[in-house]
Amino acid sequence: MSGLLDGKRLLITGVITESSLAFQIAKVAQQQGATVVLTGFGRMALVQRIARRLPRPAPVIELD
Known part of the structure; x- marks a missing residue:
């Protein structure tokens, strides 16, 4: 079964x-087939x- 976001990058x-x-958005996006990258600044750990x-x-990745 293919997801709504198959092949997409977020x-x-x-x-x-x-x-x-x-x-929750990242979780659902992955469940729908997306590749997810998260950002953080000052709270990387x-x-x-x-x-x-x-x-x-x-x-x-660290972005400000």
């Missing part, structure tokens, strides 16, 4: 906790830890 900002809207909780761990 850059998602604002992931801080599992209850954040950005985390926190964002990287949360990124590992997604269905597929997402890379995190």
